[in-house]
Amino acid sequence: MASPEVSKLESIYADVLRRNPGEDEFHQAVREVFDSIVPVVARRPEFVEACVVTRVCEPERQIIFRVPWADDRGRVHINRGFRVEFNSALGPFKGGLRFHPSVYLGTIKFLGFEQIFKNALTGMPIGGGKGGSDFDPKGRSDAEVMRFCQSFMTELYRHIGEYTDVPAGDIGVGGREIGYLFGQYKRITNRYESGVLTGKGLTWGGSQVRPEATGYGATFFAQRMLQTRGDSLEGKRVVVSGSGNVATYAVEKVHQLGGTVVACSDSAGYVVDEAGIDLELLKQIKQVQRGRMSEYADKRGRARFVAGGSVWDVPCDVAMPSATQNELHAHDAATLIGNGCLAVVEGANMPTTPEATKAFLESGVLFAPGKAANAGGVATSALEMQQNASRDSWTFEHTEQRLAEIMNAIHDRCAETAEEYGAPGNYVVGANIAGFVKVADAMLALGLI
Structure with missing residues (x-):
């Protein structure tokens, strides 16, 4: 028999489905959070009684x-x-x-x-x-x-x-x-x-590290997560899906931290480059020419392009899905687990299906959800807003250091929250609860809004 907290959340979720028909990705995102916050509702019943849970699901x-x-x-x-x-x-x-x-x-x-x-x-x-x-x-x-x-x-x-x-x-x-x-x-x-948009050019109000921030941030999170097991990215074989901004700068930071990214992809297929993805060639093709990954293989003789298929078939120690939502499925998770993958770090938003996420968690693979691991982009956007407000401009080194500090703090907050709520090592639970409680407390303080 379901607990009272689960029953209450199921009733609210049923209402979300009724009020938002046909919006499958939204339903999935709400479901994931609701599955995590059951112990919060048990501990803090006012979040349901004051309709905070209901209100947070309804856009202003x-x-x-x-x-x-x-x-x-x-x-x-x-x-x-x-x-x-x-x-x-x-x-x-x-x-x-x-x-x-x-x-x-x-x-x-x-x-x-x-x-x-x-x-x-x-x-x-x-x-x-x-x-x-x-x-x-x-x-x-x-x-x-x-x-x-x-x-x-x-x-x-x-x-x-x-x-x-x-x-x-x-x-x-x-x-x-x-x-x-x-x-x-x-x-x-x-x-x-200047503060009305972020991601601006450096000569007209932009911030150093903003283009790199999401990919760098996810990599910092991966490093911190591996450190909890006495490990690091040094010598690790990494696969990154996608070849856009997030993927490109994840490749860059992984290489800087001693790992080797051996594959990345686009909508037409994926490239395997056992010597490590050539970052400058990748940037030239994707950022300058707006070309395809097949062109990378054409210009990099030792790389091979695989049309279609799944980039997750390439054996790796660390997987970083960085393309789009629901790109990594249960069968991909089984392949990664079978190949000995140690950690999965989401560079994109919700790129892993619920079934795949469950498989990683049950198998003991370290799993970092996007709302924690890819927060570096928006964090650096907030740093850009700070600089705009003060008419200031920070160095690359200072901004990157701030980004690293923020990502490490996010990791630690998620890990500590998961531990507090009886789910040690579960970053999904930690991220959802830590984020939800902070917002819910603010909503209670501001009254019925």
Whole structure:
């Protein structure tokens, strides 16, 4: 028979399903948190009695708008824009913008929900939100991307601000897109409000380490996690999925810490390079040329490209899923476990399915959930906001040191919370409870909001 706490949470979850039909990723994110916070509800019944659990699942504001733009041939296109301002109990809404054809309201709500607790774990005064569009920047000219971004910001600008909501980049939104978005915001508002967007260029308000932060941060977390078992990344064989910003800088930091990344991927397949991924070639192909991983193999004679398939078939000591949600399935987990994988560290948001996560936890593989392990990006965005507010600019070394300190503190907070609630070594439980309690306490203090 279910405990009273489980029954209460199941009732709330049933209501979430009823009120948010068809939003599978959002349902999955809520389910994961609810599975972790049962002992919290038993210890702190006021979180249910004051409807904090219910309220944290309901965004404060959901904005959906059309984005008309013209391509280089003058043809008009219509995309859909989103901004979900989920929770501002700890500070202004903070979270990235994702431009990808798969984006719909459920994607943005799952990302925004995760962002609430991720931001809480950083210890920085920032709330959770997310946004984006089903626009695909791949194959578009700079002029087309600019026109889209200007149209997108023409609606979004009225909903954001450095004390209200501070977007950043995500999949499909890098320095180019942030530049066009910020330029349009400045043009419309007639204000140089640097703190309204993060991920800016270094010459116009950006922060050192921001491009590297998510990949570096996940690697710092991996190192700290391995240290709890008297180990490190030194000499480890690592596989990183994806080849975007997060993956690229995870590769860089793993190599700096003595490991070797032997494989990474894109949507067409994966590359295996036993000598270690050539970072400069990867950056040239993916960041400069916006090319494909197959081109990496063409230019790097000793590497091989495998079309389709799973990058998780490549044996490794550490796996870092850094591409997109639900990319690592139960059969992939079985393969990794069978090959002796020691640790899985999520560089992307919720890239591991619930079944795969369960398999890792039950087998004793160290598992770091994204809301903890990939929090380095938003943490450094908050550092960028600090620099903007004080009209200051920090060195790369100082900013990287701050990032390392934040990631180590997140790790320790998750580990200590898991221990406190009877789940030692379970970073999923630790991250969910630590993030939830911080937000829930703030919501109680602020009254019925």
